[in-house]
Amino acid sequence: MHKFVVEGGKELIGEIRISGSKNEVLPILAATLMTDERSIIRNVPNLSDVRLMLEILEELGCQTTFDRGTVTVTPYNLDRTQASYELVSQMRASFCVLGPLLSFRKKAKVSLPGGCVIGVRPVDLHLRGIKALGVNYDLDHGYVVADGSQMQGTRIFLGGNSGSTVTGTANIMMAAVLANGTTYIEQAAPEPEVEGLARMLNSMGAQIFGAGSHRIEIRGVDRLRGADYTVQPDRMETATYAVAAAITHGDLTLTNSKYENLIAFWEKLKETGTQVEQIASDKIRVRGGEINPTDIVTFAYPGFPTDAQAPMASLLSLANGISIVTDTIYPDRFMLIAELNRMGADIRKQNNSAIINGTKHLSGAQVMGSDLRATAALVLAGLAAKGETEVHRVYHVDRGYEQMELKLAKVGARIERAEYNPRRRKSDREAA
Numbered sequence: 001m002h003k004f005v006v007e008g009g010k011e012l013i014g015e016i017r018i019s020g021s022k023n024e025v026l027p028i029l030a031a032t033l034m035t036d037e038r039s040i041i042r043n044v045p046n047l048s049d050v051r052l053m054l055e056i057l058e059e060l061g062c063q064t065t066f067d068r069g070t071v072t073v074t075p076y077n078l079d080r081t082q083a084s085y086e087l088v089s090q091m092r093a094s095f096c097v098l099g100p101l102l103s104f105r106k107k108a109k110v111s112l113p114g115g116c117v118i119g120v121r122p123v124d125l126h127l128r129g130i131k132a133l134g135v136n137y138d139l140d141h142g143y144v145v146a147d148g149s150q151m152q153g154t155r156i157f158l159g160g161n162s163g164s165t166v167t168g169t170a171n172i173m174m175a176a177v178l179a180n181g182t183t184y185i186e187q188a189a190p191e192p193e194v195e196g197l198a199r200m201l202n203s204m205g206a207q208i209f210g211a212g213s214h215r216i217e218i219r220g221v222d223r224l225r226g227a228d229y230t231v232q233p234d235r236m237e238t239a240t241y242a243v244a245a246a247i248t249h250g251d252l253t254l255t256n257s258k259y260e261n262l263i264a265f266w267e268k269l270k271e272t273g274t275q276v277e278q279i280a281s282d283k284i285r286v287r288g289g290e291i292n293p294t295d296i297v298t299f300a301y302p303g304f305p306t307d308a309q310a311p312m313a314s315l316l317s318l319a320n321g322i323s324i325v326t327d328t329i330y331p332d333r334f335m336l337i338a339e340l341n342r343m344g345a346d347i348r349k350q351n352n353s354a355i356i357n358g359t360k361h362l363s364g365a366q367v368m369g370s371d372l373r374a375t376a377a378l379v380l381a382g383l384a385a386k387g388e389t390e391v392h393r394v395y396h397v398d399r400g401y402e403q404m405e406l407k408l409a410k411v412g413a414r415i416e417r418a419e420y421n422p423r424r425r426k427s428d429r430e431a432a
C-alpha cells in the first residue's frame with residue numbers, strides 16, 4: 001500500500017497539464033463493445049479505473065492495448081456476455097457495459113455493483129430504462145441477467161429523487177442505439193461526459209440528437225463502425241488543481257483544460273477571492289489570494305458538481321469566516337470532515353451540509369482517504385498545512401488522478417509517494 005507524505009506551506013507555481021476525463025473515458029470504453037470492429041481511443045488517462053475497465057473488456061472477449069495515452073480495443077469473441085462480480089464490484093462505472101452488451105450482443109449477465117462509501121447509489125433507473133426498452137431481465141444471485149433481443153424504441157423518463165443519472169443516461173443511450181425505432185430519454189443527464197459519449201457514438205454511425213440537454217433522441221440504426229475518439233479534459237482534475245493554486249496562494253496555469261465545463265465551480269472559486277482567468281481556449285490561470293467564505297449547494301450539471309465539494313471544503317476550512325457546503329446529490333458524502341478536523345479544521349455536519357468555521361491554519365497529521373475526491377481533498381489540505389501530512393489509502397487517488405504527486409511536485413509541492421505497511425488497526429483487531 002502507498003501513502004503520500006506532504007510537507008505543507010509551499011506556494012505552487014507553474015503549469016499543470018490536465019489529463020483526459022475519467023468519467024468520460026469509462027463509458028466510452030464500454031461503448032467499444034457495440035461493434036465488431038477495432039476502436040482507437042486517445043488522450044486516455046493512465047488510471048487504475050481505466051485499467052480495470054480494460055480488464056472487463058478482456059473478460060468480454062476483446063483484445064486491448066494501452067500505450068502512451070492511446071487505447072485500442074479489438075473484439076474477437078462476441079459470445080462472451082458476462083461481467084463478473086470480482087471486477088464490477090471494484091468500480092461502479094463498469095455497470096455501463098450492460099447497455100452496450102444488450103445493444104449489440106443482445107444478451108448480458110452483469111453483476112450489480114453494490115454499495116459505496118459516498119452513498120447507497122442504486123441502479124434502479126438503469127433497470128427502469130432497459131425494461132422500458134423491452135428488455136426482459138431477472139435479478140439472479142447478485143447479477144442482472146437480461147435478454148435484449150426484443151428491444152424497441154420508446155419514451156423513457158429517467159429522473160429520480162436526486163434528479164438525472166449520469167451513467168444511467170449513458171447506459172440507456174447505448175442500449176437504444178441499436179434498438180428498433182426511436183427512443184426519447186426525458187430528464188436525461190446533460191453532463192459534458194454524456195455529450196462526449198454521444199459524439200463518439202455518432203462518429204461510429206449512431207443517430208443521437210440533443211445530448212447535452214435534458215432530452216435525448218436516439219434513432220435506432222443497424223450497426224456501428226469502430227471508433228476513433230479523443231477524450232475531453234477531466235473537469236474534476238481541473239477543479240482539484242485550481243483549488244491547489246488557491247489553497248497554497250499559488251499561481252497555476254492549467255493547460256489542456258476546458259473552462260466552459262465548470263462554470264458554477266469557477267463562480268464559487270472567484271467568490272472565495274481566488275483570481276480565475278481563461279487565458280487561451282485551453283488554458284486557465286488560477287491565482288490564490290485571501291480566502292473568503294462562501295456557501296455551496298451541489299446540483300446536477302451545470303450546477304456546482306458534487307465531485308468538487310470535498311476539495312472546496314478543504315479550501316473553505318482556511319477561510320476567514322463561516323461557509324456552508326450542502327450536497328443534494330450524495331447527502332452522506334462527508335467522510336472527509338473527521339479527517340480535516342484532525343488537521344485542526346473546525347467543521348460540523350448537519351443533515352446534508354458541512355458547516356465550516358474557517359481557521360487560520362491547518363496542522364499536518366496522519367489522515368486517511370475514504371473515496372477518490374475526499375482523498376484528493378486531504379492532499380490539498382496537506383499542501384497548505386503547517387508541517388508534515390501523511391495521506392493514507394492513496395489508491396483512491398490513483399483511481400482518478402494521473403500521477404498526482406508528480407504533477408504537484410513539478411509545480412513546487414513537496415510531496416512523495418512512500419510505502420505504507422500498516423500494522424493491523426485496533427478496530428480491525430477488535431472486529432476479528
Ligand code: EPU
Pocket residue numbers: 022023024026092093119120121122123124125126127160161162163164165166167168189236306307329330372373400
Ligand atoms: N441514482 C438513483 N438511481 C439510479 C442512479 C442514480 O437514485 O439508478 C441517484 C444517485 O444515488 C445519486 C444521483 O441519482 O443521488 C446521481 O447519481 P448518478 O447516477 O448521476 O451518479 P453516477 O452516474 O453513478 C457519476 C460519476 C460520479 C459523480 C456522479 C454525480 C462516473 C463514472 N461517476 O456517477 O463521479 O459523483 O455522476 O455527478 O461518471 C467521482 O468521479 O468521484 C464520482 C463519484
